[in-house]
Amino acid sequence: MPANNKKRCILIGIIAFFGGVVITVGVGAAMMLGMGNFIFANKSDYKVMEEFYKEYQDLSAVDTAIDNYYYKDTSDVDRSEAACKAIVSQLGDKYSSYMTAKEYENFKASATGDYSGVGVTFAQDEDGNFVILSITEGSPAAKSELEIGDYILKVDGKSYKDQDVIATKIRGSKGTKVEITYQHKSKVKKVTLTRENIKIKSVKSKKLDDNTGYISIDQFISETASDFEKALDKLVSKGCDSVVVDLRDNGGGLVSEAVDIADLFIDSGVITYTEDRNGQRQEYKANNSKRDIKLVVLVNENSASSSEILAGALKDNGYKVVGEKTFGKGIIQQTMELDDGSAIKLTVAQYFSPKGNKVHKKGITPDYVVKNSTSTDKQLNKALSILN
Secondary structure (H helix, E strand, O other), X not given: OOOOOOOOOHHHHHHHHHHOOEEEEOOOEEEEEEXXXXXXXXXXXXXXXXXXXXXXXXXXXXXHHHHHHOOOOOXXXXXXXXXXXXXXXXXXXXXXXXXOHHHHHHHHHHHHOEEEEOOEEEEEOOOXXXXXXXXXXXXXXXOOOXXXXXXXXXXXXXXXXXXXXXXXXXXXXXXXXXXXXXXXXXXXXXXXXXXXEEEOOOEEEEEOOOOEXXXXXXXXXXXXXXXXXXXXXXXXXOOOOEEEEEOOOOOOEOHHHHHHHHHOOOOOOEEEEEEOOOOOEEXXXXXXXXXXXXXXXXXXXXXXXXXXXXXXXHHHOOOEEEEOOXXXXXXXXXXXXXXXXXXXXXXXXEEXXXXXXXXXXXXXXXXXXXXXXXXXXXXXXXXXXXXO
16 A cells, blocks of 8 residues: 555455464464564354454455556545545435544534635535535525525535535635535526634524513524523513514524423423433423413424424424424434544434424424415414414
């Protein structure tokens, strides 16, 4: 292998070692002779390595063939990164991914709501399209012709299949430019945006009338639940005894924030629960801190993930939901950081509403299905009629 080639996957290194050793087995241990030295391992460890080699020996052969026969120099190709991304992609789950150290840093920054980019939030639908769910107010995207519902096709002329990767390509240093190719209805368009520092204010509130307040949540980031509670307290102090919670076009975010908000309106019991592949269940329960206030929730087809967890929890506890059927993303990803700063994000479980209703690929069906018109917010009007 080229001396200056970047890191390889650990499995490639192990396979390469095995390919050049002589192996003998004793009664209690395995002995391997490699590079003039004996290496001892107990039989169980040896068995694991032997099975590992058998399973991945083709990968070693491919690696060697590239080094020996490929017609171009591959010293600048990070085959470790490529192999790790390929392994995860074979799961066929668009929500699981391998992130390089840089991609992971950008991923963590987005969770705080403070990063440099253009101000779009998007998700991958069942057909693999990247659909824009929300646009941050005052951001470069908000000042462009990009709209909610548009599909992001390419970034700087390149197409991507991994959501975390394309998100990293859109983000970048303040003042740099990025070209986004997107589809608006039936037309393919391009727009060049200059990245800016994006600080998301995820919670907005106002008083609608003497008794009714309005709180919208754009996405669930750190401090969303705290900001929501402050907004609620402010509305109550102004005489509001009912509130409309608007989750429309909210693509999700931190589940813990959604659970904490649900806890404000649920006295006791399960807010949501997860089940892994073994059927092991983890419950998120209310802490007996219910507020005495009337509530209606607004959702639409772009309400996803944590939004659906919150809407489902409130619906199952008797609160009314108005709008259109939600996106249908009800699975949980666990992110594990690796030694070199990279990370793997895997889907490890799926969410259920308190009554056991599956969210993933089904969504939340509102109690009142209402479609909006271009001139009137019929969904909000319906919510107000329920409260009043």
